[in-house]
Amino acid sequence: xxxxxxxxxxxxxxxxxxxxxxxxxxxxxxxxxxxxxxxxxxxxxxxxxxxxxxxxxxxxxxxxxxxxxxxxxxxxxxxxxxxxxxxxxxxxxxxxxxxxxxxxxxxxxxxxxxxxxxxx
Amino acid sequence: xxxxxxxxxxxxxxxxxxxxxxxxxxxxxxxxxxxxxxxxxxxxxxxxxxxxxxxxxxxxxxxxxxxxxxxxxxxxxxxxxxxxxxxxxxxxxxxxxxxxxxxxxxx
Numbered sequence: 140x141x142x143x144x145x146x147x148x149x150x151x152x153x154x155x156x157x158x159x160x161x162x163x164x165x166x167x168x169x170x171x172x173x174x175x176x177x178x179x180x181x182x183x184x185x186x187x188x189x190x191x192x193x194x195x196x197x198x199x200x201x202x203x204x205x206x207x208x209x210x211x212x213x214x215x216x217x218x219x220x221x222x223x224x225x226x227x228x229x230x231x232x233x234x235x236x237x238x239x240x241x242x243x244x245x246x247x248x249x250x251x252x253x254x255x256x257x258x259x
Numbered sequence: 260x261x262x263x264x265x266x267x268x269x270x271x272x273x274x275x276x277x278x279x280x281x282x283x284x285x286x287x288x289x290x291x292x293x294x295x296x297x298x299x300x301x302x303x304x305x306x307x308x309x310x311x312x313x314x315x316x317x318x319x320x321x322x323x324x325x326x327x328x329x330x331x332x333x334x335x336x337x338x339x340x341x342x343x344x345x346x347x348x349x350x351x352x353x354x355x356x357x358x359x360x361x362x363x364x365x366x
Contacts, residue, residue: 174355184295184303184346186355200354234302243350245293247314249302 141165141248143235148253151225161218161235161250169193169213172242175220176249177231187233188220189242203229225257261285263347265358273366278334280361282347287327291351294323294332297360298343306345307332339365 147159161173175187188209189198197209208221218235232254236246262285272278282292290310295303305314307323310330320335334341342365347358 183360184348184357186357189353189355198353239305239308243291245305245308245314245348245350246295246303247305249304251302 141237143237143248143250145233145235145250145253148233148255150256150258152259153226153257155225156221156223157225157255159220159222159233159235159253159255161220163216163218163235163237166237168211168216171237173209173211173218174236174238174246175209175218176234176236176246177229178234178252179228179231182231185231190218191242222255225255227257229255230257231255260354261288261349261352261356263349263356263358265345265347265361267361268359269362269364271364271366272337274339275336278337278341278363280332280345280363282325282330282332282358284328284330284349288349288351290326291349292323292325292330293348293350294321295346295348296341296343297346303346334363337363337365341365 142164144162151157172191174189190209194211206224210219232252234249234252236249238244264283292310294307296306297303311323322333324331344360344362346360
């Protein structure tokens with residue numbers, strides 16, 4: 140079955156960087172655009188970024204534009220999120236999510252999430 | 260940015276009761292509205308896609324309706340396992356956005 144497994148979360152100081160990974164299995168990874176979504180502690184869901192199936196197009200929320208970079212390695216079936224200049228408000232569980240079909244379809248499945256804590 | 264506003268924020272319900280959650284969009288989004296369930300400590304899971312289409316494996320007590328700006332998620336005959344937070348999500352235009360969530364507590 141389709142599965143997404145995130146890794147790379149941890150505690151990081153404000154202003155520092157962190158890279159998240161999302162390993163995909165059970166589907167043809169290079170057929171799908173992929174998303175990152177985050178959820179602050181006790182808060183709702185916030186869409187973060189989308190990358191097209193071939194990596195040629197990338198979209199970001201205003202809150203992370205210029206600081207975060209989404210990328211993918213289709214040879215490794217892996218999605219990445221490079222997070223630079225981290226702020227306290229970036230503290231969240233980060234999920235990777237696959238669209239059902241095209242980039243405008245709903246998300247399923249979601250990974251289990253990886254927690255990023257930005258704190259001095 | 261399209262803002263999605265859910266109501267209520269919280270609902271305490273007895274098993275077998277009917278639950279209705281609404282989601283209002285700040286502008287028309289056609290049927291590009293989806294519903295997710297998130298249980299504590301778990302990832303969200305898709306319930307309803309494109310306003311009214313049940314996702315595979317979702318119990319028939321869950322249904323969705325609406326189009327344009329007003330949408331509804333209905334849970335008929337609530338079961339104990341339905342205690343969760345429910346989110347609506349629009350994929351009509353970037354950036355994708357979510358409602359603030361509705362927490363359903365089982366009495």
